[in-house]
Amino acid sequence: MQKFFNSFKYAFSGLHYAFKTQFNFKFHTVAVLVAGIAGWILKLSTAEWLWVIAAISTVLISELLNTAIEVLVDLVSPSYNEKAKIIKDVSAGAVLIAAVFAVAVALMIFIPKLA
Numbered sequence: 001m002q003k004f005f006n007s008f009k010y011a012f013s014g015l016h017y018a019f020k021t022q023f024n025f026k027f028h029t030v031a032v033l034v035a036g037i038a039g040w041i042l043k044l045s046t047a048e049w050l051w052v053i054a055a056i057s058t059v060l061i062s063e064l065l066n067t068a069i070e071v072l073v074d075l076v077s078p079s080y081n082e083k084a085k086i087i088k089d090v091s092a093g094a095v096l097i098a099a100v101f102a103v104a105v106a107l108m109i110f111i112p113k114l115a
């Protein structure tokens with residue numbers, strides 16, 4: 001049982017690290033709060049909430065994995081390395097795709113309700 005609670009402790013420690021060190025993670029956390037408040041005010045349907053939650057989760061998960069990859073690359077390759085560059089750039093590309101998906105969801109769900 002203790003092991004079960006420890007796994008939560010480690011997971012929250014990871015979230016805390018990402019929030020503390022990554023500007024993008026802070027920015028996306030604020031965006032999540034704004035989307036949540038806007039969704040509540042605009043009374044989103046269940047299906048709309050599911051899309052918004054899917055977009056939010058995709059962005060935050062990709063941001064966390066990108067942070068983990070950056071730390072791992074810095075650990076194994078502190079000096080310049082062409083492969084390290086490719087790994088970090090590909091990882092950043094994944095975050096970009098997630099962010100584009102989130103913007104598309106936001107535009108399709110929130111803009112018609114505001115117009």
Ligand SMILES: Nc1ncnc2c1ncn2[C@@H]1O[C@H](COP(=O)(O)OP(=O)(O)OP(=O)(O)O)[C@@H](O)[C@H]1O
Nearest residue numbers: 022023070077078079080081082084085088089092
């Ligand atoms: N060890 C390395 N070798 C080669 N290129 C690197 C290396 N570290 C970083 N880079 C290049 O610099 C870019 C930015 O790397 P960095 O680790 O600063 O990412 P970041 O997204 O700016 O990180 P942070 O969010 O921590 O500021 C990478 O996408 C990569 O192109």
